[in-house]
Amino acid sequence: MKFIDEYRDGGAVEKLVHAIEREATRPHVIMEVCGGQTHSIVRYGIDELLPPNVELVHGPGCPVCVTSLETIDRAHAIASEPGVIFCSFGDMLRVPGSSGDLFDRRSAGADVRVVYSPLDALKIAVENPTREVVFFAIGFETTAPASALSIALARRQKLGNFSALVSHVRVPPAMTSILGAPDNRVRAFLGPGHVCAVTGLDEYRPIAERFGVPIVVTGFEPLDLVEGILRTVRLLEASDPRVENQYGRSVREHGNTDARRWLDEVFEVTDRKWRGIGAIADSGYRVRDAYREQDAEHRFDVAAIEPREPPDCLSGQILRGVKKPSHCPLFGTRCTPETPLGATMVSSEGACAAYYASGRHLVRLGTRRDERRADP
Amino acid sequence: MSACPVPRSSYDAIVLGHGSGGRLSHDLVARVFGPSFSYDESFAVEDQAIVRIPGAGEIALTTDSFVVDPLFFPGGDIGKLSVFGTVNDLAVGGATPLSIAAAFILEEGFDIATLRLIAESMRTACDQTGVRLVTGDTKVVERGRGHGVFITTTGVGVRRPGVRLSATLARPGDRVIVSGTLGDHGIAVLAAREGIELETSLVSDLAPLTGLVDAMLVASTEIHSMRDPTRGGLSSALFEIANASKVGVVIHESKLPLKAEVRGACELLGFDPMYVANEGKLVAIVAPEAADAVLEAMRRHPLGKDAAIVGEVVGDHPGIVTSRSVIGGERIVALLAGEQLPRIC
Numbered sequence: 001m002k003f004i005d006e007y008r009d010g011g012a013v014e015k016l017v018h019a020i021e022r023e024a025t026r027p028h029v030i031m032e033v034c035g036g037q038t039h040s041i042v043r044y045g046i047d048e049l050l051p052p053n054v055e056l057v058h059g060p061g062c063p064v065c066v067t068s069l070e071t072i073d074r075a076h077a078i079a080s081e082p083g084v085i086f087c088s089f090g091d092m093l094r095v096p097g098s099s100g101d102l103f104d105r106r107s108a109g110a111d112v113r114v115v116y117s118p119l120d121a122l123k124i125a126v127e128n129p130t131r132e133v134v135f136f137a138i139g140f141e142t143t144a145p146a147s148a149l150s151i152a153l154a155r156r157q158k159l160g161n162f163s164a165l166v167s168h169v170r171v172p173p174a175m176t177s178i179l180g181a182p183d184n185r186v187r188a189f190l191g192p193g194h195v196c197a198v199t200g201l202d203e204y205r206p207i208a209e210r211f212g213v214p215i216v217v218t219g220f221e222p223l224d225l226v227e228g229i230l231r232t233v234r235l236l237e238a239s240d241p242r243v244e245n246q247y248g249r250s251v252r253e254h255g256n257t258d259a260r261r262w263l264d265e266v267f268e269v270t271d272r273k274w275r276g277i278g279a280i281a282d283s284g285y286r287v288r289d290a291y292r293e294q295d296a297e298h299r300f301d302v303a304a305i306e307p308r309e310p311p312d313c314l315s316g317q318i319l320r321g322v323k324k325p326s327h328c329p330l331f332g333t334r335c336t337p338e339t340p341l342g343a344t345m346v347s348s349e350g351a352c353a354a355y356y357a358s359g360r361h362l363v364r365l366g367t368r369r370d371e372r373r374a375d376p
Numbered sequence: 377m378s379a380c381p382v383p384r385s386s387y388d389a390i391v392l393g394h395g396s397g398g399r400l401s402h403d404l405v406a407r408v409f410g411p412s413f414s415y416d417e418s419f420a421v422e423d424q425a426i427v428r429i430p431g432a433g434e435i436a437l438t439t440d441s442f443v444v445d446p447l448f449f450p451g452g453d454i455g456k457l458s459v460f461g462t463v464n465d466l467a468v469g470g471a472t473p474l475s476i477a478a479a480f481i482l483e484e485g486f487d488i489a490t491l492r493l494i495a496e497s498m499r500t501a502c503d504q505t506g507v508r509l510v511t512g513d514t515k516v517v518e519r520g521r522g523h524g525v526f527i528t529t530t531g532v533g534v535r536r537p538g539v540r541l542s543a544t545l546a547r548p549g550d551r552v553i554v555s556g557t558l559g560d561h562g563i564a565v566l567a568a569r570e571g572i573e574l575e576t577s578l579v580s581d582l583a584p585l586t587g588l589v590d591a592m593l594v595a596s597t598e599i600h601s602m603r604d605p606t607r608g609g610l611s612s613a614l615f616e617i618a619n620a621s622k623v624g625v626v627i628h629e630s631k632l633p634l635k636a637e638v639r640g641a642c643e644l645l646g647f648d649p650m651y652v653a654n655e656g657k658l659v660a661i662v663a664p665e666a667a668d669a670v671l672e673a674m675r676r677h678p679l680g681k682d683a684a685i686v687g688e689v690v691g692d693h694p695g696i697v698t699s700r701s702v703i704g705g706e707r708i709v710a711l712l713a714g715e716q717l718p719r720i721c
Contacts, residue, residue: 001639013703045705103391116645222703 007221008044016226017049024233027053029185031178033171034140034192035062036220044222054233057185060174060277061192063139064091065343068273069309071167072097074302075136078165079110081300085128087121088136089143090114096340098307118150118164125154125162134296137164142194144168144285145259148266151287151294165296166287169272171195172203173283179211188236190228191217193247198263200255204243212241219247266291276315276343315342318351325352332356395443397608398651398712421543421620423603424469426535436471438462439530447494447524449568451561451579454527455497457655460584461606462531463505467589468602468658470541471533473505478512478529483522491525505584507531539593545600546621548691551667553660555588555674556581556682558610559638559652567641574644578637583656588679595673598666604658608712609651613659614697615711624693627709630702631686650699651712661689 032038038058041047047056060066076097079086086102093102093112106112111131115121118135125133137147147164154162171192178186191204196217208215214235218228228246235242245251263285272284287295297303312330317323325331325344335341337353344352393400405420413419424438442458459476466473478498482491502509560581567574585604592599601621603613610632614625627650634649642649656679662670667685674680697709 001636001643004639004643008702010703043707044701044703045707046703048705049703103393104387104389107387107389107391222701 004221007219007223009223013049013222013226016223016230020054020226020230020233021051023230023237024051024054025237027055028187028233028236029055029057030188030190030229030232030236031057031059031186032190032218032225033059033061033175034190034195034220035059035065036194037190037192037218037225038062040220040222040225046222046225049226050229054229056229059189060178060274061140061171063143063169064095065346066169066274066277067092067095067138067167068275069097069307070273070305071138071165073305073307074297074300075165076100076102076105077302077305078134078296078300079105079112080108081132083131085111085113085124085131085133086136087113087115087118087124087133089116089138092136092138095346118147119153122150122153122159122162125159126157129161131161132299133162134300135162135164137166137168140169140171140192140195141198141263144267145198145256145262148262151266151291152262154294155291160293163294163296163299164287166267166285167272168267168285169274170269170283170285172207173280174274174277175207176211177277177280177283179207179213186213188213188232189215190225190232191215191243193217193219193224193250196245196247196255197250197252198256198259200253200260201243201245201251202254208241208243214241214244216244216246217251219250274343275309275346276313276318278316310341313342315344315352318342318344325355328352395607396712396716397606397612397653399710401608402711421616422469423465424471424533426469434535436466436469436533436535437530438465438469439528440465441526441528443523443526444565445523446565446568447490449565449580450577451564452582452655453494453497454525455494456501457582458527458529459498459501459505459507459509460582460655462529463501463507464585464604464606464655464658466531466533467584467586468541468604469535470539470589470593470602471535473507473531473533473586476502476507476509476529476531478509478527480512480514481522481526481528482514482516483524484516484519486522486524494525494527501584505586536593538597541599541602543601543603543617543620546617546623546625546661546689547600547663548623548689549664550600550661550689551664551685552614552625552627552687552689553662553667553671553674553683553685554605554610554633555585555658555660555680556656557633557635557638558605558654558657559642559647559649560635561606561655562609562652563638563641565653574641576637576641578635578641581654581656583679585656585658585679588658588674588677591673591677591680592660592670596662596666596670598663599660599670600663601661602658605654607653609649609653610659611648611650611697611709611712614709615695617661618697619695621689622694624690624695625687625697626690626706627687627697627699629699631684633682633684633686647716650709651716664688 102112121135151164204215214232216228216232218224231244267285268288269282270284270286271279271281273279292298314323314328335345340346394404424436427435427437440461442454444454447454463473564578564580567576601617605613618625671683674683698706699709700706
């Protein structure tokens, strides 16, 4: 298939891997920011091909997993209101809130529909004028412009029955937050290709400069990723903290100006809570007051729903690499993939879920005894 | 499949994923039906059962319900599907299908002319495969309690003499052969479904497998297992074989036959073609020395022209299916958790 197969060429990947082996002379910790990149890395086994001194750390860029418990619970409350058609991207249906997921709501009679674009939700609103149609607007700067467009179109078409529950998040503040933590291990980033296709590179230069970390904006195919890693390693070896663009076939210097205009028209920057990490300043978008009729948080009375993440969950520290899942007393007991308490168990790329999948909860007690014995 | 969030495996009420043919379906059978009906270790291992009739030999028996939406899709309809689906479950067990019984659950208000079209389509499908629809039943439910029509078919057949195919018979070294391109049915139906504007000329692969199975069984006696990878796709079929035979399976991703339209749709939606349904394909586990002869025989048949050896059975990692990626990395192909959902990340 054109534009895909050439980026999955095993021979070309091997050459770049050899170059990484040759050029990486010391240990490097590189974070891939985007969940899509993590999926590709796991799917193609790219991390297995790298030399041991080049470590990939999975970033917080899975929009499904970082959506706050509070937002999920509000979504569930709205979906359960009689007469509501609740439209969501597919993978959000499985994300657990304080009690169950959207599949449970659907099973209990809620009208929850999978859409591929907010514009599909808009169409549903046109076709069902007597029903309230709510779109669950989550994701990074990639999905936000289409949400903004649907909100603007609903206003323009005077669609009184369409609103969006907006929980969009922004990547650069999350990167800043990771780098600013005292225990940070990340020394470079593979930047988020699709996000930068919308926003351009402007916001990334100050981060590279301030923290002295190279950022290589990278695509999602195996060859993109391996090339992105090689270019990052070169910058790290040269101690050259600059921003480079590996994904030139999609990313322009200033991004997609139309998309940015819609974002700016409908949304304003706000603080946002991330599941497992907590609040990050300026890390989200919210609906501007001019569009509040299309804001589901305004139309539905959900502001009072403010569940607290379990205080004894260590996922925040695990996300930053400070603690291991086996250090958490809840791991494998109260917290399992069926009853996840934190983002690192919700996300299948999360450390707790990975530990659980490989059966480490079964040997935890033994390990702990060993640890105790090793203590002086 | 790597998925976010981590899929749940336990629900207190039925969710759609219980019908996906993946982990939730297996779980439902094991937790709810197993305790009541596992008379022996052969419970729910095969797609059909062999019933011994005292003094009268053996018959092969299978049953299946059809709830496809839309009722008419590119390349077929619910009627044809309900006949071929049951015929294929018998065929891949090495049985010759003979008779079919059909039960119809009709929704109040359903158009009789449409029902007639479905009945005619079933008759054509029966004629094509040499089976007779000999008995049936109709029930009507109130408007809103059905989806036009649901059909359940039950098929009986006789096992060919000397043929023994079972999901328990895969051995390390065996080759994995698929009969053609994967995922055509699932993507064609998805594209035809309202709300998904996927423009494609793709049609379902819906077809009876009896002729292809005949050709294969004539070519070799060294075919150990066969499955038609319907819902849950190739991954579910291989998972069931790996578990029943206590072996591992390694698939080479680059060898999977895929139509460009299916690849494109899967790329777009974040689907893995190994999880997408087929209705006219089979996967066979064949002894290594017989693999080429079986492949050759399959390719001579119109339904097997794109047949390919896509992997092998291994002694390592029993019960686990892995996939070697085009760039050489290896990953575990987990059983589909619930429904395959379009990913945003």
